[in-house]
Amino acid sequence: MKINTLTSELLHKMDAYWRAANYLSVGQIYLYDNPLLKRPLTLADVKHMLLGHWGTTPGQNFIYVHLNRVIKKYDLDMIYVSGPGHGGPAIVGNTYLEGTYSEIYPNISQDEAGLRKLFLQFSFPGGIPSHVSPECPGSIHEGGELGYSLSHSFGAVFDNPDLVVACVVGDGEAETGPLATAWHSNKFLDPATDGAVLPILHLNGYKISNPTILARITREELEQLFRGYGWTPVFVEGDEPELMHEAMARALDTAVEHIKAIQEDARVRGNLSRPRWPMIILNSPKGWTGPKVVDGLQVEGTFRAHQVPLHPRAHPEHLGLLDAWLRSYRPEELFDERGRLKAELAELAPKGHGRMGANSHANGGMLLRDLRMPNFRDYAADVPMPGVHGVGDTRVLGPFLRDVVKLNSEQRNFRLFGPDETLSNGLGAVFEVTNRQWDAATQPNDEFLAPDGRVLDSMLSEHQCQGWLEGYLLTGRHGVFNSYEAFIHIIGSMFNQHAKWLKVTAELPWRRKIASLNYLLASHVWRQDHNGFTHQDPGFIDHVVNKKAEIVRVYFPPDANCLLSVMDHCLRSRHYVNVVIAGKHPAPQWLAMDAAVKHCTEGIGIWQWASNDQCVAPDVVMACCGDVPTLETLAAVSILREHLPDLKIRVVNVVDLMKLQPPSEHPHGLSDMDFDELFTKDKPVIFAFHAYPWLIHRLTYRRTNHDNIHVRGYKEEGTITTPFDMTVLNDLDRFHLVMDTIDRLPQTGDRGIYLKQQLKGKLIEHKQYIDKHGQDMPEIRNWKWSSPK
Incomplete structure (x- = not known):
């Protein structure tokens, strides 16, 4: 006999909390005034310009309320990464319901006046974007970064053994190259020393106006795909709320207990064989609980639910549909007369830092500790006179980075990232003290592979290296990304979004500064003679200097001692993107260390x-x-x-x-x-x-x-x-x-x-x-x- 995971009382409370989140989401998209519908809805209550995305939002609200339950049940340290590009109403609404939003923004209070401001600010001049943005508590992933959610999530859990990242992956997002590759990140996760990522594939069937591939293959093929990636998929499917609540609760309990068992097996019994981590595939209608038919066309469960399904100002007959839609959530059962979420529902949310919006890992500067740094002068190249022979500037830097790794091995807050290029770029000295992190099979001729390493360069994907490093930095750690200069272009849009993130968060007093994103570009244009034209391109910096001056820095150290001085500065810096271009081949050395320090300082x-x-x-x-x-x-x-x-x-x-x-x-x-x-x-x-x-x-x-x-x-x-x-x-x-x-x-x-x-x-x-x-x-x-x- 199947025993229900949820009691009847808890199921109905969770359903009410979900309705509250959905109500707030629709209110954010549409309402200019009348936030609790205390009077009949009029056109004056509706915003002139309607922006936002409804389609993914109810599914993400559903996920959030269920994650709240397992956080409390299992005392989880969890953050939420929203992969679908414009799920902003869901995360803003849920952080408001849990209280975090009002703590950070006291003017968005827990009452009717606060609700009015919450609704008005969404996609409104002087307000907040329609996607999950830096302004949103609990976020480490910008809504414009479609395709990088899973990479960011893995970066966040490296060296965070108690952290679980619930990563919601949109089925449209899943079609991007970076996301499709990111499923392999499970081959780099050490269950003994790292945390866990719980991917939740949000399979709602449609992108902007087309079906998604993963929704149009058979369930058997979909399951085989993810088992082939090395995951254990758990399916939650349907559209009937009561049945779906129970199914989701059971799936999450199964997944969390599976994660805990994997970690206990590694940490207590020493079993370091690569596990098959769990994932959830949530198959629910796009635009779930929204208008089912508009102007004679089906909306719920189709691409028409993707953005804004009703337009009352252009079609006055839609006003009644909007009123009915909002009232279908029965706001009078959810909020008291003052406009505050009723106490019996508010108690469903975790408390304090257990709330996903208040988790300090999502405001990584709060956790950031200075690196323990060796004295870079101790690694100086001997330059008795200008022009002496040098072994290669990055080869002089290698021992310095080796000792940065060594000095911070206990803190576990520094890593090197690169797409199979650490040795090629002259940084092989780091392997004297660490390995490449690798949790897949090994063979006798392999070098420097181990489940627990400080270098992540065993995956030939600039996207994953960038995404992992961003997640690592955003949760309060330090790192360096080394790459061939010509191929760093691959992550141009990711750099772009990270620079924008830094720019916006620098203006938010509650966001703490994080460690800088440091690029070391070697194997550069002038020393790619043997690889030819395809490897000869120095144009990344043209893109970099377009970003805000407060954020970007570009350095061209002319020799090894200057490189040491520059990298020491970059590793100590905060909230920048530092781009350093340096050679790896034997080259003349120009400045003794004292002169190099003075020159680089100026x-x-x-x-x-x-x-x-x-x-x-x-x-x-x-x-x-x-x-x-x-x-x-x-x-x-x-x-x-x-x-x-x-x-x-x-x-x-x-x-x-x-x-x-x-x-x-x-x-x-x-x-x-x-x-x-x-x-x-x-x-x-x-x-x-x-x-x-x-x-x-x-x-x-x-x-x-x-x-x-x-x-x-x-x-x-x-x-x-x-x-x-x-x-x-x-x-x-x-x-x-x-x-x-x-x-x-x-x-x-x-x-x-x-x-x-x-x-x-x-x-x-x-x-x-x-x-x-x-x-x-x-x-x-x-x-x-x-x-x-």
């Missing part, structure tokens, strides 16, 4: 040891930004000073790209006076830049001397070739830089003309040599800086 400066304009005005400024542009600039300077010794040359190196902007545009920007002191008001500036040249023009267009700034950078020329030929193809090489300088300085006269002819000959010699030998000329490979007399 972000830009004259390299006096490479310049000869002391006490006089320069004839030309040779500027550089990036490790290869710095190398080619200094090689060009050495040619100029040897052959045109009377020229006065100033070398300016840029580490912090945002120094080029005025301070009115970016807080790091140089004043006009400081900029003019570096770049002069009227002298030619030959600027060698790591990326697309027009970015420099964009950043400096307001400067006095902008018309004299001539930028050489990547201009979409590349192939499989030699390292130096990459610079030649894009006119960034030392020979082109010298010829460009001569063209800007007529005073070089015949000596300049003869030098240009020699260099044109060198370019021909270069091409002939690489075509024959497959490597750069010895004078290029073996070039070293030496201070001219």
